[in-house]
Amino acid sequence: MTSNCSGLWPLVLATLALAGCASAPAPAPAGTDHSSRYTITQDRAPKGNFDASGLSDAVPVYQAPVRAGNKSSYTVWGKQYSVMSSNEGYVARGTASWYGEKFHGHKTSNGETFDMYQMSAAHKSLRIPGYARVTNVDNGRSVIVRVNDRGPFHGDRLIDLSYAAAKKLGYQSRGTAKVEVESITVKPDGSMFIAGQPFALDGQPPSKAVTAVENDGQDAAGGLFVQLGSFSSRDPATKLQDRAKGVLSSPVRVRAVDTASGRFHRVQVGPFQDEGSARKTQNLLEAKGFSQSIVLTDSD
Known part of the structure; x- marks a missing residue:
């Protein structure tokens, strides 16, 4: 021991x-x-x-x-x-x-x-x-x-x-x-570094470029979202989406984006028309155990 x-x-x-x-x-x-x-x-x-x-x-x-x-x-x-x-x-x-x-x-x-x-x-x-x-x-x-x-x-x-x-x-x-x-x-744009050097999971080449390709759930553009997590695989994103739906009345989507590092699935709550509403939901989520959330715009 x-x-x-x-x-x-x-x-x-x-x-x-x-x-x-x-x-x-x-x-x-x-x-x-x-x-x-x-x-x-x-x-x-x-x-x-x-x-x-x-x-x-x-x-x-x-x-x-x-x-x-x-x-x-x-x-x-x-x-x-x-x-x-x-x-x-x-x-x-x-x-x-x-x-x-x-x-x-x-x-x-x-x-x-x-x-x-x-x-x-x-x-x-x-x-x-x-x-x-x-x-x-x-x-x-x-x-x-x-x-x-x-x-x-x-x-x-x-x-x-x-x-x-x-x-x-x-x-x-x-x-x-x-x-x-x-x-x-x-970084806020999703780019990743290890010991100061560009890094990506699963051996994919690192990149900062991000392009939205699909939304599962809400397709509304604009506004603010509370992002709960970002995953290279869809399965954990879907599970997190289901968890969030269990404690919220707000819409929860999985937004898939393609990057040179591969496709990432981002779990997001919203949209919200003002920061106050987004922060209120973020605080509620943190009280329910969702401790990694960030507030961002639809274009982030």
């Missing part, structure tokens, strides 16, 4: 000094206070043989800068850390650990819910939410994760991956691995 101590930030300063980080898996002892933040005292892997082989990487999307989890300077265990002003160009090598069941279902540093079965990570200084490609330098395996938490605050460790991401990289059984971390940044 790995020794992890990720951010899970809102209460971390109050709890870290008392709880610390564990170095071996163990269930909570009899008499554990289950009204406290965590119901087990030491982190551990989930029971059973979780198969991560078919789990898809996180899909990088543009999100406007947010304050949550990005306090410029913060202190943990008496040590001060700084958050980067931008993730662009970041690349580093170091030790990766992982975190799992103890933190599963609890809030991350930017208010999202940690899911050990999803492709996510904690980092001490990258702006969150963000994205990174993490490569196990021993076996060459790579994953793309969504960075949405702070940590690890143990020793000289560079990054803390979710249990699922660690398993895909093949180091979950021994706890740590030597990795390379490369930040992935996305």
